[in-house]
Every structure is written in C-alpha cells, then in structure tokens.
Amino acid sequence: xxxxxxxxxxxxxxxxxxxxxxxxxxxxxxxxxxxxxxxxxxxxxxxxxxxxxxxxxxxxxxxxxxxxxxxxxxxxxxxxxxxxxxxxxxxxxxxxxxxxxxxxxxxxxxxxxxxxxxxxxxxxxxxxxxxxxxxxxxxxxxxxxxxxxxxxxxxxxxxxxxxxxxxxxxxxxxxxxxxxxxxxxxxxxxxxxxxxxxxxxxxxxxxxxxxxxxxxxxxxxxxxxxxxxxxxxxxxxxxxxxxxxxxxxxxxxxxxxxxxxxxxxxxxxxxxxxxxxxxxxxxxxxxxxxxxxxxxxxxxxxxxxxxxxxxxxxxxxxxxxxxxxxxxxxxxxxxxxxxxxxxxxxxxxxxxxxxxxxxxxxxxxxxxxxxxxxxxxxxxxxxxxxxxxxx
RNA sequence: GUGACCGUGGCAGAAAUGGCUUAUGCGCCGGAUUGUGGUUCCGGAUUAUGCGGGUUCGAGUCCCGUCGGCCACC
Numbered sequence: 193x194x195x196x197x198x199x200x201x202x203x204x205x206x207x208x209x210x211x212x213x214x215x216x217x218x219x220x221x222x223x224x225x226x227x228x229x230x231x232x233x234x235x236x237x238x239x240x241x242x243x244x245x246x247x248x249x250x251x252x253x254x255x256x257x258x259x260x261x262x263x264x265x266x267x268x269x270x271x272x273x274x275x276x277x278x279x280x281x282x283x284x285x286x287x288x289x290x291x292x293x294x295x296x297x298x299x300x301x302x303x304x305x306x307x308x309x310x311x312x313x314x315x316x317x318x319x320x321x322x323x324x325x326x327x328x329x330x331x332x333x334x335x336x337x338x339x340x341x342x343x344x345x346x347x348x349x350x351x352x353x354x355x356x357x358x359x360x361x362x363x364x365x366x367x368x369x370x371x372x373x374x375x376x377x378x379x380x381x382x383x384x385x386x387x388x389x390x391x392x393x394x395x396x397x398x399x400x401x402x403x404x405x406x407x408x409x410x411x412x413x414x415x416x417x418x419x420x421x422x423x424x425x426x427x428x429x430x431x432x433x434x435x436x437x438x439x440x441x442x443x444x445x446x447x448x449x450x451x452x453x454x455x456x457x458x459x460x461x462x463x464x465x466x467x468x469x470x471x472x473x474x475x476x477x478x479x480x481x482x483x484x485x486x487x488x489x490x491x492x493x494x495x496x497x498x499x500x501x502x503x504x505x506x507x508x509x510x511x512x513x514x515x516x517x518x519x520x521x522x523x524x525x526x527x528x529x530x531x532x533x534x535x536x537x538x539x540x541x542x543x544x545x546x547x548x549x550x551x552x553x554x555x556x557x558x559x560x561x562x563x564x565x566x567x568x569x570x571x572x573x574x575x576x577x578x579x580x581x582x583x
Numbered sequence: 584g585u586g587a588c589c590g591u592g593g594c595a596g597a598a599a600u601g602g603c604u605u606a607u608g609c610g611c612c613g614g615a616u617u618g619u620g621g622u623u624c625c626g627g628a629u630u631a632u633g634c635g636g637g638u639u640c641g642a643g644u645c646c647c648g649u650c651g652g653c654c655a656c657c
Contacts (some may be wrong), residue, residue: 234618296600298618339617422618424617454618455617473617474617474618475616478619480614481621482615482616482621493614496612496613497612519627
C-alpha cells in the first residue's frame with residue numbers, strides 16, 4: 193500500500209519567509225493562492241443569505257461543503273444528477289468537501305464507531321446512516337468537489353492517550369481504503385470530477401509523538417495535500433501552536449497543509465507562521481449571523497447598544513458591499529428588528545475581512561516581512577479589544 | 584344611571600384555602616460559539632401587585648373608599 197498516488201494538481205511555492213509560505217495550488221477547477229481561507233458552505237450555501245455571486249464579489253477563492261450534510265439533504269444522488277455541487281450552486285471555482293469526519297466528533301451523541309465505519313442517527317429525522325471510508329468517497333465523488341477529504345475520526349482534545357492511539361491507527365487504515373476507493377471512482381465513466389483530489393488528515397490530539405509518527409506515515413503516501421485535524425476542539429491555543437510546530441515539519445514541504453476548522457484571525461496568523469496553507473472556520477459566518485463583525489481592531493458586536501447611532505461603516509476602509517454603503521447604526525437596527533439583511537451584510541463583511549486578511553498575508557510573505565506583519569496585526573487586534581473594554 | 588368583572592415590571596402572564604426576598608415568557612443589557620445539529624446556548628438587570636385606608640402576627644389574595652378599564656342592562 194505504498195504506491196504513489198497520481199492526481200492532477202500542482203503546488204508551486206512562490207515565496208517562503210521562515211516557516212510561512214505562499215504558494216500557487218493548481219487544480220482542474222482553477223488556481224488557489226495560499227495561504228487561503230475557505231468560505232464555509234456546509235449545505236452548499238453560505239449561511240446567512242450570501243450567494244455564489246456574492247462570493248465572487250469579495251474575492252473568495254474556494255468554498256467548503258460537507259459530505260454528511262449533503263448526503264442527508266438533498267442527497268448526493270440529487271446533487272450528482274444536477275451535475276455536482278459546483279454546478280448545483282453555480283460556483284465555478286474550486287470546492288473542498290469535508291468527509292463527515294468532523295461529524296463523528298460534533299455528533300458524538302448520535303453515532304457508533306466500528307472498524308468498518310460510523311453509524312449515524314440523522315439529526316434531521318433520526319434515520320440511520322452508515323458512513324465508512326468507501327461511503328464517504330462515493331458521496332464526495334457524486335458531489336464532484338475539487339478536493340475530497342479522507343474519512344477520519346476527530347477525537348476530542350481531552351481524549352486519553354490509548355484511545356487516541358487506537359483512533360489514529362484506525363484513521364490510517366481508513367485512509368488506505370479512501371485512496372483505493374477514490375482511485376476506483378475516478379476511473380469510472382460518468383464521474384463528475386474524474387480528477388478529484390484526496391487530502392489525508394493527520395490526527396493525534398495533543399500527543400506530539402503520535403502526531404509525528406502519523407504525519408510520517410501518511411506523508412509517505414504522496415497525496416496532493418495534507419490536513420491537520422483534531423485541533424480547536426478543546427485544547428489551548430498554546431497546545432494547538434505546539435502541535436503545529438511539531439507536526440508540520442513532518443508533512444511534505446512540497447504539498448499544501450490544511451489546518452482544519454481554524455479559526456480566529458489570530459489563530460490564522462499564527463498558523464501561517466508555522467507553515468499552514470489552507471484554513472476554514474465557521475466563525476465569520478456564524479459570528480456574522482449573530483451580529484459580530486471583524487475589524488482590524490478586534491471584533492464588534494453590532495447588537496450592542498453603543499452602535500445604535502454609530503454612523504461609521506462596520507470597518508472603515510473595507511470595500512465590501514456592507515461597508516461601502518451602510519452604517520453600524522443601520523445594521524444594528526436590522527439585527528434588532530430581526531431583518532434578514534442584517535445577517536447577510538454582517539456575514540458578507542466578515543468573509544470579505546477574512547479574504548482580505550489572507551491576501552495581505554500573502555503579500556507580507558512575498559515581501560519577506562511576515563513576522564513583523566503578523567505581530568502588528570495581532571497587537572492591533574488586542575489594542576482594539578482593550579479600547580472597547582474601557583469604553 | 585344600575586349591576587358584574589378586572590387593575591401585578593416596558594409588554595404578556597402565573598402565584599392552592601391569606602404564609603418566607605412574586606414566577607415564567609417576550610423585550611432590554613452583556614457574554615459564548617473554531618473541518619456549522621446555532622432563528623442557538625449562557626449570564627444579568629428592572630427599585631412590578633392602580634391609589635388611599637382598614638382587618639390580621641402576616642394581604643397580590645379579605646373589607647371600605649377612590650381612580651381607571653371592560654362587559655351587560657337601562
């Protein structure tokens with residue numbers, strides 16, 4: 193099971209600055225400049241009423257959809273018949289699909305794990321759904337995403353060592369099954385994307401030695417990309433950064449590294465500093481829906497009374513559709529009045545904020561000034577937060 | 584005009600025969616959220632029993648008066 197995997201993508205590093213790197217990842221669905229933040233569209237939609245056209249307007253390079261959720265609704269067979277998830281949502285840039293592995297964690301009350309796979313009880317109607325490596329690959333093949341993620345188990349950060357070791361070993365066996373199944377599916381006629389890529393996922397909670405051993409093991413498979421999963425699930429930031437420092441050096445330097453589910457702007461700045469290329473997180477969309485908007489000087493809760501008469505845009509100088517035309521006061525009002533538009537504008541702004549952050553990060557790396565840039569951004573965010581506390 | 588019923592925070596609306604500092608929901612003020620079970624979850628505040636008297640150890644609850652509302656009848 194050590195034969196190299198041939199998949200159509202190229203990864204070309206444009207600039208390095210310490211461990212930070214900026215690269216061009218080329219796929220059959222287009223190029224992605226890294227570091228990049230993937231915009232999360234779990235059910236083939238950005239929650240909060242943001243459309244594919246909106247994403248094009250704010251510089252989104254790649255969207256992320258979810259296998260478990262689309263399997264349940266509308267069903268991968270329907271998405272397949274509609275030409276795959278990209279045609280379905282009329283989004284013609286790359287899409288990465290998460291495998292359902294995270295739901296093994298987030299829906300832990302509703303599933304049972306065996307060697308074969310995971311049996312879920314649907315959170316929608318309670319019906320049983322079995323998903324193992326083969327099922328996940330079959331669904332993702334139907335969805336036709338650019339990048340399929342390996343089906344893994346995401347164990348909680350606090351899990352005991354013995355459990356984590358056993359879980360990681362199983363995740364490794366599942367990865368072999370994912371590879372075999374996806375290669376078979378890519379070769380079938382009628383496949384939506386016969387060049388679908390597979391990223392492997394490193395696990396090991398906060399046990400450095402398990403992480404490292406697992407990283408070496410999967411690095412040898414020469415997959416088109418590698419993810420670090422099982423972080424931001426209960427450990428401290430210090431632990432998360434420590435895991436990155438230990439693990440990233442053992443993943444192939446000539447392949448993209450994806451830190452799954454992370455995170456805050458600060459998490460991202462620190463992740464890039466340690467060699468991460470891809471990020472995704474629900475924060476910009478979920479926080480936007482809850483009235484929180486990101487700015488260079490920290491996060492604002494526009495629901496707060498102090499914004500009722502604030503004439504400034506959510507973030508001064510931001511080119512997004514919300515900031516170009518609307519005031520904090522207006523968006524505050526929309527939230528108070530329960531108007532959908534409030535959520536839409538806040539989510540749009542937040543995604544634009546993240547996309548712009550990534551673009552600046554790439555520039556800073558290209559200029560060889562990444563550390564200074566990251567330090568400054570982090571300091572500004574903290575300065576802003578303390579100002580708000582005083583006010 | 585006569586009679587009945589009813590007045591509890593910003594609003595709605597509970598408090599068994601009188602018995603500890605009167606719920607609860609909404610709203611309000613904050614906070615949380617990391618590969619999205621989130622229109623979610625958690626916390627907090629309001630000097631709430633129309634007004635005035637009385638009975639009682641003790642009154643939102645009983646009595647009298649008064650103001651207001653509402654209904655029925657004339």
